[in-house]
Amino acid sequence: MATPEATRNYFKRLAHKEIPVHSIRDFGKTGWQVSSIGFGGYRIRHDSAEHARALRYALLNGFNLIDTSSNYGDGGSEMLIGNLLHEMFERDEVHRDEIVLVSKVGYIQGQNLRLVQDAEARGQPFPEVVEYADGCWHCIHPEFLEDQLSRSLERLNLPSLDVYLLHNPEYFLADAQKRGELDLAAARERYFMRIGEAFRWMEEKVAEGKIKAYGISSNTFPAAADDFEFTSLEEALRAAETIAEDHHFQVIQFPFNLFEPAACTRKNQANGGKTLLELARERNLATLANRPLNAMVNGGMVRLASFARSDPQDIRQEFDKYLAILSDLESRFTADLLPGLPDDLSKDALMQVFSLSQQLSNALEMFPSWEHWDHVRQNYLMPQSYATLSYLDQKLAENPAWASWSRAYAEALLVFLENITRKYENDAQKRSVQIERQLDSLDASLRDSETLSQKALQVLTSVP
Incomplete structure (x- = not known):
């Protein structure tokens, strides 16, 4: 102790x-x-x-x-x-x-x-x-x-x-x-x-x-x-x-x-x-x-953090590219791998898990905020997808076709999700900049802190 x-x-x-x-x-x-x-x-x-x-x-x-x-x-x-x-x-x-x-x-x-x-x-x-x-x-x-x-x-x-x-x-x-x-x-x-x-x-x-x-x-x-x-x-x-x-x-x-x-x-x-x-x-x-650093405001969450900025055109191009890659991989799964999987696996459930190219085809517009997207990504999309991949990797360890597909899908999905995150980080950063400016105008000493998180923590730790 x-x-x-x-x-x-x-x-x-x-x-x-x-x-x-x-x-x-x-x-x-x-x-x-x-x-x-x-x-x-x-x-x-x-x-x-x-x-x-x-x-x-x-x-x-x-x-x-x-x-x-x-x-x-x-x-x-x-x-x-x-x-x-x-x-x-x-x-x-x-x-x-x-x-x-x-x-x-x-x-x-x-x-x-x-x-x-x-x-x-x-x-x-x-x-x-x-x-x-x-x-x-x-x-x-x-x-x-x-x-x-x-x-x-x-x-x-x-x-x-x-x-x-x-x-x-x-x-x-x-x-x-x-x-x-x-x-x-x-x-x-x-x-x-x-x-x-x-x-x-x-x-x-x-x-x-x-x-x-x-x-x-x-x-x-x-x-x-x-x-x-x-x-x-x-x-x-x-x-x-x-x-x-x-x-x-x-x-x-x-x-x-x-x-x-x-x-x-x-x-x-x-x-x-x-x-x-x-x-x-x-x-x-x-x-x-x-x-x-997670404030509840009007029933929603505001992340008190600074976010990286990315070129919107690059985000769109990468999104379209990896959406197509995911779609192709998921089609291959349905056509080539799913029919040969053991009968004790729920094929309907697996088709639902590996249909993210359909579920997220409009992902750059469908979420109201970074906080909403991050919650869905962290608590639903990633745990469900990667837990399923991990389980099947063990169950199908002797299947080289599955192993090859699984690696490709895991890598493509990670890039795809990270790219969507970049879009919502752009949106969140606009709000963060506004909050930073307000804080700096209230206390000049906060200008020495580089990020919104640092400024927020500096304010909190100043409370006796």
Whole structure:
């Protein structure tokens, strides 16, 4: 686990990096010192060499705070982090007690959803599961937390975590409002009863040495106090205090970015007398900002980043070229490969997967924004296509015709998708330039930061 002394020594050891003093923060009452900017694991994939290089660079250059979750990359985020940390510990590049590692629990998606559904089918369901939507359930009952902590530690290849957070427990409130079975007072009473049970379990894990501190990551900490899904920090503190006077509820996480400043502007605590950050500072809680570069605006997302610009004519020419290549490859698959595939494979499903030249024939015009396109590409197109290719590569390992086609298709698809991305990056960059100009006009010091991401983070880290 992280220790106060080791986290301080980490920054002393990297003194030659000339890390600014304001880039090092005390982490609440834990005694740890951490970098003001952490490494976020949301999009991290277990098989990405690029992501591993980025994390290694961060750890070697003054970023000793890592934030991940059991559902990021369907567990792949924790897996990559664990694998890389193990390698770096073995090489003596960093030490375990210098690093503050945060993970989260609660989401039931992907392999966790299958796990919970299998348990239900066996007649041994996890208690208090919130079936919020197809493909997205939630649970913070101690039985589920026990299962999930062991899985997270196994993926991380570690015996313990520094911080363990309940991940968006407000799904219970959202579900209660949707169902209309509880009024606001009853829903909140039951909500904090569940949180209290989870806290009691977490105190047991602290005593066992499995975690050092715990807390809540909630998108509704900064919400208006009368919002049905509002998570009150005061009530969460009361829940912890009923369990132990010297409790270990020491960390909170919430959205905070240029477009969502409510954590420091909305007085939703102490009967409207304090903001979330004011109360957290008063109680010496460590605070983590999530989505610092992904702002939710008018129901959509705005990525606070600068994007490369490309020649629109080049984009169109490349699009037409690779659309034709994909179309030819998919026609060859249907005519030459599909008839000879084993009968246990769903040929209709495979034809759907390998029909992207039809599905994306109008891709340069069909998406409203870069954010929408990126969501579809990252969460649907690439996982579905490359997971299917990988599965068939193993199943058809002795088929040279398939191997040749698979390599060609994977390469062409990657270029095709990247080219579509270039078009939407052009659109997004126009908006980013406008935001940059507004920021520069408000604070001349921001002009020294080259990208919108740097400017956005500079503003956030200036908040005490």
